[in-house]
Amino acid sequence: MSAAAAAAEGHCLAFRNVSYSVQVKHSRSPFAPVVHKDILMHSHGLVEAGQTMAILGSSGSGKTSLLDVLACRNIGGTVTGDIYLNGARVTSELIQDVAGYVMQDDRLLPNLTVTETLFYIAALKLPSSMTDADKMERVNSVIAELGLRHVAGNRVGGNTRGLSGGERRRVSIGVQMILDPSVLFLDEPTSGLDAFTATAIVKTLSQLARRNRTVIFTIHQPRSDICQLFDQVMLMSKGYTVYTGSAQNMLPYFSTLGFECPEYSNPLDYFLDTITVDDRSQQTFDISFAILQSLVGCYERSATYTELQTKLGQVAQIAEAATQRQVLNRASESCLPQLNTLTGRATVNLRRDADGLNARLTQQLLFGVLIFIFVFRLKTDQPSVQNRTGFLYEAISGPVFIGMLNAMALFPTQRDVFYRESRDGLYGASAFLLSYTLHALWTDVTAILLFSGFSYWAVGLYSSFARFCIFTTVMYFLQLFGESLGLLTLSFFYETTVANQAASLIISASALVASGFLRSTQSIPVFLQYMGYATLHKYASEVMVANEYQGLQLECPANLPPSACEYQNGEQYIDEMFPGAVEHLWRNIGIIAGFATALRILPYFFLKFVQRSLR
Numbered sequence: 001m002s003a004a005a006a007a008a009e010g011h012c013l014a015f016r017n018v019s020y021s022v023q024v025k026h027s028r029s030p031f032a033p034v035v036h037k038d039i040l041m042h043s044h045g046l047v048e049a050g051q052t053m054a055i056l057g058s059s060g061s062g063k064t065s066l067l068d069v070l071a072c073r074n075i076g077g078t079v080t081g082d083i084y085l086n087g088a089r090v091t092s093e094l095i096q097d098v099a100g101y102v103m104q105d106d107r108l109l110p111n112l113t114v115t116e117t118l119f120y121i122a123a124l125k126l127p128s129s130m131t132d133a134d135k136m137e138r139v140n141s142v143i144a145e146l147g148l149r150h151v152a153g154n155r156v157g158g159n160t161r162g163l164s165g166g167e168r169r170r171v172s173i174g175v176q177m178i179l180d181p182s183v184l185f186l187d188e189p190t191s192g193l194d195a196f197t198a199t200a201i202v203k204t205l206s207q208l209a210r211r212n213r214t215v216i217f218t219i220h221q222p223r224s225d226i227c228q229l230f231d232q233v234m235l236m237s238k239g240y241t242v243y244t245g246s247a248q249n250m251l252p253y254f255s256t257l258g259f260e261c262p263e264y265s266n267p268l269d270y271f272l273d274t275i276t277v278d279d280r281s282q283q284t285f286d287i288s289f290a291i292l293q294s295l296v297g298c299y300e301r302s303a304t305y306t307e308l309q310t311k312l313g314q315v316a317q318i319a320e321a322a323t324q325r326q327v328l329n330r331a332s333e334s335c336l337p338q339l340n341t342l343t344g345r346a347t348v349n350l351r352r353d354a355d356g357l358n359a360r361l362t363q364q365l366l367f368g369v370l371i372f373i374f375v376f377r378l379k380t381d382q383p384s385v386q387n388r389t390g391f392l393y394e395a396i397s398g399p400v401f402i403g404m405l406n407a408m409a410l411f412p413t414q415r416d417v418f419y420r421e422s423r424d425g426l427y428g429a430s431a432f433l434l435s436y437t438l439h440a441l442w443t444d445v446t447a448i449l450l451f452s453g454f455s456y457w458a459v460g461l462y463s464s465f466a467r468f469c470i471f472t473t474v475m476y477f478l479q480l481f482g483e484s485l486g487l488l489t490l491s492f493f494y495e496t497t498v499a500n501q502a503a504s505l506i507i508s509a510s511a512l513v514a515s516g517f518l519r520s521t522q523s524i525p526v527f528l529q530y531m532g533y534a535t536l537h538k539y540a541s542e543v544m545v546a547n548e549y550q551g552l553q554l555e556c557p558a559n560l561p562p563s564a565c566e567y568q569n570g571e572q573y574i575d576e577m578f579p580g581a582v583e584h585l586w587r588n589i590g591i592i593a594g595f596a597t598a599l600r601i602l603p604y605f606f607l608k609f610v611q612r613s614l615r
């Protein structure tokens with residue numbers, strides 16, 4: 001079907017009079033007034049099936065906002081105007097069914113191969129009635145279509161070596177191609193790529209469009225020869241449309257307005273320079289804004305605009321007459337297979353990350369070795385009380401910190417993939433958090449068994465297998481708590497360093513105030529005692545002390561006078577420093593388990609909230 005015929009039947013993306021505004025505050029002050037900001041002003045455009053449309057404009061001109069509005073991405077603010085897709089008024093459900101959106105940054109798991117990356121996406125996106133062989137066939141056809149055959153078995157990479165920037169971008173496009181969408185939105189698909197690779201990507205987009213797809217993308221400073229690959233061009237400045245129409249007609253159109261592109265100049269650079277509002281001073285602003293207004297006026301009086309409006313009117317008629325929505329081509333998996341796919345994918349990614357995996361498995365053990373070197377073997381005499389207390393303090397602090405660091409190392413990449421995939425409607429925050437927990441479970445359990453198996457017996461804590469099990473269980477929950485705190489702060493703050501600092505501060509404050517090892521909890525101010533009830537360290541230290549000191553006989557060395565021996569047995573120590581710790585042992589273990597589990601659930605709410613506000 002030709003592009004024109006496709007449009008006549010409504011197979012196109014068309015938008016008219018689309019405006020977008022937000023309410024913003026000029027400062028972070030809670031008292032700052034909220035003001036109205038117009039971001040898009042009466043945008044119009046039509047891109048037919050089989051065509052590409054490039055949205056161009058200087059930074060801040062509204063390109064991404066327009067793409068987001070057209071793709072029905074929830075960006076807040078108020079959108080007015082009409083958007084039609086393939087003969088129907090656009091809704092977010094329709095977009096999710098027939099369109100793909102490729103974000104500016106490649107959010108991919110670095111340790112999966114290209115084929116695996118696409119296969120897991122196929123498993124999440126394609127109907128479960130399709131066999132794995134059918135899904136693999138679809139993956140292979142996407143790989144072939146995007147020219148990725150030669151790297152199909154290579155790892156995607158990230159900070160480590162992997163695919164080149166251009167290949168990685170193709171994989172990101174491939175992720176959206178699995179459902180064979182009829183419309184593809186791409187935000188800056190060439191950003192960060194050299195001119196040659198950028199041209200190759202645009203050529204690929206053009207080829208994808210030729211197979212009866214509509215491809216619409218934003219682009220920054222393209223080379224002049226790239227322009228020949230565009231079918232439609234939209235030039236924007238300050239939210240205004242200066243030109244929408246065929247790429248071929250752009251030069252003649254601007255010539256008629258007296259803007260003849262100088263010889264040897266890149267026409268796109270020239271036009272963008274002409275339409276960009278210069279904010280450097282009030283004078284330059286006034287002059288350049290006046291030029292912009294006059295160009296917008298010229299465009300709205302042009303034959304190109306009139307022709308576009310006629311076509312838009314026809315598309316609107318078709319769409320308003322249509323009663324049935326598009327046939328859905330998406331079938332989501334039910335919960336269990338989805339969880340299985342997500343857990344399997346995360347496990348492969350973790351297993352392949354040798355450094356990350358080794359760190360996860362051995363950090364706790366190395367920490368145990370370190371405190372063993374420091375404390376060595378505990379005796380059962382009076383001076384051992386201090387060493388024992390020091391060991392227990394370290395034992396309730398270290399696993400929490402290491403758990404938090406584990407989250408900082410592993411979670412951000414997976415979180416970013418989650419943000420992308422959840423916006424594509426593939427799965428929700430609960431499936432993501434559960435799969436994260438499940439895939440890390442075996443490493444968490446192994447790491448804690450190595451730590452407690454070594455340090456408990458090497459240091460010589462109370463010789464009882466039951467007490468070893470209690471120690472190990474508490475260590476596990478402390479580590480889980482630390483990692484959950486990391487997930488929580490990483491869900492709240494996007495920057496890992498900020499999240500790390502916030503989590504470290506909370507852990508340090510909690511251990512300092514509530515552990516009772518540095519200063520008896522009864523001697524601290526009452527408000528801190530109450531605050532201690534809200535911290536895990538209070539319950540963990542009580543369990544540790546009860547587990548270790550109950551039934552422990554503390555000898556008084558012959559070289560010390562009896563008055564120097566404060567405690568004859570562990571019970572005396574418990575009664576003085578942690579009264580009630582023995583009676584509340586099981587209650588405290590329950591609180592610790594509940595605390596750590598609840599904290600694992602809490603990031604769910606932040607992830608959901610942040611996910612909605614992300615672009």
Ligand SMILES: Nc1ncnc2c1ncn2[C@@H]1O[C@H](COP(=O)(O)OP(=O)(O)OP(=O)(O)O)[C@@H](O)[C@H]1O
Nearest residue numbers: 022024039057058059060061062063064065066076
């Ligand atoms: N939710 C929002 N709240 C406040 N301002 C916004 C919001 N979304 C966009 N803007 C503003 O609207 C303008 C256009 O933003 P947009 O990201 O669409 O521009 P762009 O052309 O894609 O820029 P770039 O090329 O730099 O990505 C900018 O001034 C931006 O700060």
